[in-house]
Amino acid sequence: MNEWMGESKKNQVKQQFARNAQKYVTSPKHAKGEDLDWLVSNSEADSNMKVLDIATGGGHVANALAPLVQHVTAYDLTPEMLSAAERFIGGNGHTNVNYIKGDAEKLPFEDEAFDRVTCRIAAHHFTDVPAFTAEALRVVKPGGKLLLIDNASPEQDHLDQFYNEIEKLRDPSHVRAWKKSEWIHLIESTGFRIEMSVCFPKPFPFKDWCERAGLPLAEREALANKLLQSPEEIRDFFSIYSDEQGELAGFSGESVYIQAIRPK
Numbered sequence: 001m002n003e004w005m006g007e008s009k010k011n012q013v014k015q016q017f018a019r020n021a022q023k024y025v026t027s028p029k030h031a032k033g034e035d036l037d038w039l040v041s042n043s044e045a046d047s048n049m050k051v052l053d054i055a056t057g058g059g060h061v062a063n064a065l066a067p068l069v070q071h072v073t074a075y076d077l078t079p080e081m082l083s084a085a086e087r088f089i090g091g092n093g094h095t096n097v098n099y100i101k102g103d104a105e106k107l108p109f110e111d112e113a114f115d116r117v118t119c120r121i122a123a124h125h126f127t128d129v130p131a132f133t134a135e136a137l138r139v140v141k142p143g144g145k146l147l148l149i150d151n152a153s154p155e156q157d158h159l160d161q162f163y164n165e166i167e168k169l170r171d172p173s174h175v176r177a178w179k180k181s182e183w184i185h186l187i188e189s190t191g192f193r194i195e196m197s198v199c200f201p202k203p204f205p206f207k208d209w210c211e212r213a214g215l216p217l218a219e220r221e222a223l224a225n226k227l228l229q230s231p232e233e234i235r236d237f238f239s240i241y242s243d244e245q246g247e248l249a250g251f252s253g254e255s256v257y258i259q260a261i262r263p264k
Contacts, residue, residue: 035149035200035255039118040064042196042259043147049115052139054104054132055122059085059097065118066094073114074099075107105131112141120149121255124167124177133190142264146192151202152256153177154237162234163253169223171213180256192260200257205250224248 039061045051045068053062056074058081066072066089074089074097076082082099089097102108104119105128117136126132136146151167153160153176160179167174178186180197188194206227210220227240228248234240239252 033200035257036060036064036120038198038200038257039120039147039149040068042257043068043116043118043145045069045116050113051116051118052107052109052114054107054117054119054136055125056085057081057120057122059089061118061120062097063089063092063094065116066092066097069116070096072097073109075102075104077101077103105135107135107139109139111138112144113139115141115144116147117144118147121151123148123150125173125175127175129178130186130190133186133192137191137262140262142262144262145195146187146258146260146262148183148187148258148260149255150183151177152180152183152199152254155179155181159234159237162230163238166223166227169219169226170210170215183256183258187258187260191262193263194258194260196257196259198257200255202253202255203250204253206248209250227251 043065045065047068047070049069049071051062051065051069051072053059053065053072053074056062056076059074062072062074062085072094074082074085076085076099079101082101086097086099100108104122104126117140119132119136123129123132133146140146153163164174164176167177180199184194184197206224210223215223224247227235227238228242230240241249241251243249
């Protein structure tokens with residue numbers, strides 16, 4: 001993606017999340033989940049750690065780690081998301097979090113500034129994922145770790161294409177969900193060493209999924225028809241299902257947790 005297209009996409013991301021910021025704070029899919037619990041329990045968080053949460057969104061990772069570490073920097077491209085995260089985290093009584101606006105691909109922090117770098121359910125909006133991973137490596141201390149969670153696309157190309165297509169139809173600011181194999185190759189090629197990779201099933205209740213993105217009714221109906229009329233192989237793979245009235249109720253995907261260490 002060239003620089004002009006990248007900036008255009010980032011503006012689209014900011015507009016999308018500015019309109020829907022509070023929905024991501026209250027979204028059960030973002031506020032809770034086995035993946036979030038897994039990240040926290042495997043973070044080895046202690047009271048001396050400094051954490052950078054990239055694309056903090058509603059602030060759920062920052063909120064969960066704040067009582068366990070010395071300091072958290074909540075970092076996001078969209079001012080409205082940062083404001084919503086600050087209200088949420090501050091409302092929970094955490095005072096060791098600061099909020100900084102900026103680009104995940106151009107971090108305004110010194111080398112080796114953090115013990116942990118986290119990023120949850122956000123990288124599919126990044127226009128330059130290799131730049132993000134390179135910056136994460138730069139700002140984490142030797143022996144420090146990257147804890148990444150994102151929606152993962154299937155390994156088969158035609159299923160990967162279908163999944164990313166429906167994500168873009170639901171939210172035009174979506175760039176691409178990566179395959180698990182692509183993430184592992186990139187992270188290790190960047191200079192990290194993979195410690196752990198864990199997959200989590202991710203159900204998508206259709207109505208909530210569309211409402212969180214603010215998808216208009218006409219587009220929602222067209223997307224539902226695309227899912228319901230997809231080939232049987234695709235319907236089976238994504239567990240696309242209907243309610244008693246024959247309306248699309250939802251489908252299933254997966255997310256991946258990848259834990260990687262910067263060698264000393």
